[in-house]
Amino acid sequence: MKIRTAADLGAFIRERRVKLGMDQSDLAEKAGTSRKWIVEVEQGKPRAEIGLVLRTLKTLGVSLDIAVERTQKASAVSEPGNVDINNVLNSLKKRP
């Protein structure tokens, strides 16, 4: 599942927690945080700290994968030795 917003994250965490048969207190304790924090995050709090989020996801047996989006990958990422066209254009734009 793709995570685009804090709300996405919260929904996923809640779903996963319930599937594992944990209540908010259980998860809070195992993840080393407070129940209040779990409540807020499940509600989509955008200002939660990534450190706590990562610990919580680990507790839930969940992995976070990061990847370049397919549409951009083609033009932006360069093989070693190739020219990155975006890189070139960007550098040119900076010398008016």
Next chain:
Amino acid sequence: MKIRTAADLGAFIRERRVKLGMDQSDLAEKAGTSRKWIVEVEQGKPRAEIGLVLRTLKTLGVSLDIAVERTQKASAVSEPGNVDINNVLNSLKKRP
């Protein structure tokens, strides 16, 4: 790439930023944050807010995917109608 710690995140963000030919100021501006924040995040700050992180990743054309780890998936996730054994065990543990 799997993200397990804030340091992982920071390293990825930096690598991606450089590949796109942006400096820290560019990224900060486009992501709607400050250069200071970019510096800290690239250094692996664990208390950065997920909201800003998500905006930054979007700016970098990167997607975050979340998934149940393979090893746990088999036993923990239940098809609709099946019994989730973890769920059962957990409930039993709660009534001493």
Next chain:
DNA sequence: TACAAGAGTAACCGAGCGGTGACATTATGT
């Protein structure tokens, strides 16, 4: 050599986080 760009760091400050403990509300089960 001199200059500029990029990156790291520092001090300051208001705002909001996250933890605690208590209470209210809503399931869930007997």
Next chain:
DNA sequence: ACATAATGTCACCGCTCGGTTACTCTTGTA
């Protein structure tokens, strides 16, 4: 209906975040 568990919400508070500005240091280039 009742008791209990689970969730949501509140007030309080110490602490740190993130933005701003300015300074340093390194690197590369004219």
